[in-house]
Amino acid sequence: xxxxxxxxxxxxxxxxxRATLSCRxxxxxxSNLAWYQQKPGQAPRLLIYGASTRATGIPARFSGSxxxxxxxxxxxxxxSEDFAVYYCQQYNNWPRNTFGxxxxxxxx
Amino acid sequence: EVQLVxxxxxxxxxxxxxxxxxxxxxxxxxxxxxxWVRQMPGKGLEWMGIIYPGDSDTRYSPSFQGQVTxxxxxxxxxxxxxxxxxKASDTAMYYCARPSMTEVIYDYWGQGTLVTVSx
Numbered sequence: 001x002x003x004x005x006x007x008x009x010x011x012x013x014x015x016x017x018r019a020t021l022s023c024r025x026x027x028x029x030x031s032n033l034a035w036y037q038q039k040p041g042q043a044p045r046l047l048i049y050g051a052s053t054r055a056t057g058i059p060a061r062f063s064g065s066x067x068x069x070x071x072x073x074x075x076x077x078x079x080s081e082d083f084a085v086y087y088c089q090q091y092n093n094w095p096r097n098t099f100g101x102x103x104x105x106x107x108x
Numbered sequence: 109e110v111q112l113v114x115x116x117x118x119x120x121x122x123x124x125x126x127x128x129x130x131x132x133x134x135x136x137x138x139x140x141x142x143x144w145v146r147q148m149p150g151k152g153l154e155w156m157g158i159i160y161p162g163d164s165d166t167r168y169s170p171s172f173q174g175q176v177t178x179x180x181x182x183x184x185x186x187x188x189x190x191x192x193x194x195k196a197s198d199t200a201m202y203y204c205a206r207p208s209m210t211e212v213i214y215d216y217w218g219q220g221t222l223v224t225v226s227x
Binding site: 001032034036038043044045046049050055056085087089091094095096097098099100101102 | 141143145152153154155158160167169170203205207211212213214215217218219220
């Protein structure tokens with residue numbers, strides 16, 4: 001089973017600043033990597049798929065990069081509504097998939 | 109409009125059985141996989157398994173194989189997650205989610221079903 005490891009567990013950033021979240025796979029997942037955002041009391045929301053493609057309606061301040069085993073989610077200028085928990089997910093071995101343990105993005 | 113509507117919250121005792129549901133609408137239910145995801149209190153997302161309602165092809169995460177059963181009734185566009193003997197550690201929010209047709213990226217989610225197991 002592919003293990004996804006996210007870092008850091010918690011990231012404290014001020015509004016307006018840039019946030020960089022990392023995700024590492026235990027083996028190559030090519031570009032089959034997605035990012036989700038989850039706010040308290042809500043279901044997750046798809047942000048990025050294919051490592052770098054924004055889902056429908058996702059603002060341009062969200063960007064993804066990477067391939068193979070190393071991936072990054074960048075939020076260029078944090079808005080108040082961006083403070084949430086972010087999960088990466090690999091989907092390289094259809095239809096199996098696994099999630100990372102999450103990074104909590106909190107207000108500094 | 110694609111919708112996944114899950115059954116309501118459940119409170120059960122250890123050892124009891126349970127079946128929760130996820131009804132899909134607004135799309136061809138038999139043409140898309142449906143996955144189940146667990147979220148224990150204050151914890152992250154865990155992929156449990158996935159079913160293709162068209163032919164009931166089902167895959168499980170090794171962590172959940174033998175612990176739960178995933179099924180679907182295509183006649184009523186509903187997927188199920190069931191336990192034969194609940195444990196306190198099954199207390200969690202459970203989400204169903206529908207991936208796209210070609211990749212297991214979950215673009216539609218149910219609202220979640222909270223299962224509480226307590227004596």
